[in-house]
Amino acid sequence: MAELSNFANQLPAHQLVFPPKRLARCCSAVCKERWKKLFIMRIFLPLLALCAGCSPAGPDHSDANPAPTRAFSTQTEAPSPDYAALLGQPVAGGEGRTWEATSSLPPNAKAIGDLWIARLQERRALLGHRLAGKTPDGPVEMIDMGLTEQEFKAWVMENEWRVPGHIRWSFVPEMSRPPVSQAAQGAIRVWPASKTRTGIQLQALFYGKVVLRDGCFFVGFDGQPADKLAWFHSEMGLHVDPAGYFILRDRVSGRTLARLGEDMSWGGPASADIDTETEQALQDACGPGEVYIVGSPEARERFLTQYPHLREPMLPPLLSSTKK
Structure with a gap:
């Protein structure tokens, strides 16, 4: 600072840029000395700040706390809920006109x-x-x-x-539920379902299960691994039930059809409109693989709750032999 003061003392008076009114009242040497110091601060402090900005930066700690990797959900097994109670609940949607x-x-x-x-x-x-x-x-x-x-x-x-x-x-009925509820949105990578409504389907019965692994839906037949990418009808939706399990539900009626990981059945071979954009997003997010249209699966326990006589298959009566 002393060197800067000497530099200011060597400057001609007209270069100190004193305000005229202030200079008129500044008669003493003390007053002039104050204005010299003010001049030094106004001229050289910005230069010091600029030099400080050019100094070597300290260690970069930007990666010390990286953002956590997003975790997706998995549900490969689930106990059956009380379908008798669920089937007794009122239906949310109506019928087609x-x-x-x-x-x-x-x-x-x-x-x-x-x-x-x-x-x-x-x-x-x-x-x-x-x-x-x-x-x-x-x-x-x-x-x-x-x-x-x-x-x-x-x-x-x-x-x-x-x-x-x-x-x-x-006409088809209005759908009362979204494709994926707010409670389930952060748990999956892609919702693999048609955007157009479903027409008449074949009704041969298939058995297997649909599971959720790392945010992706896979389907497998009975006794086989669930390794095919599942594709649903547009009337199917995803939700989380009060017990915390991911469920498939009917978007028209709002009723629970199955918990992911339950034994299921579905009609088929099912058909559906698969749009290119969603299919590409599915392949990118869940890996290349066969896309299987599972359509609208239903838990076997739910089906048997509606038709309890099918729990014990009926055997043909034994023919009695008569002696002659």
């Missing part, structure tokens, strides 16, 4: 039906349809679609279409 035909078939009924079939196929919302008559080229008289009544009304209004009255329209 139907618009009955209100007019006879017009002369251009086939062209009208073909147009609506094409529209629904483009939207990936056609679940099925029925033709009038017994020939394969008859006009469409019934359409079963993967849209709710409200979704269909909004779609028609948006495009300013006229709904033909000679066709019977069938």
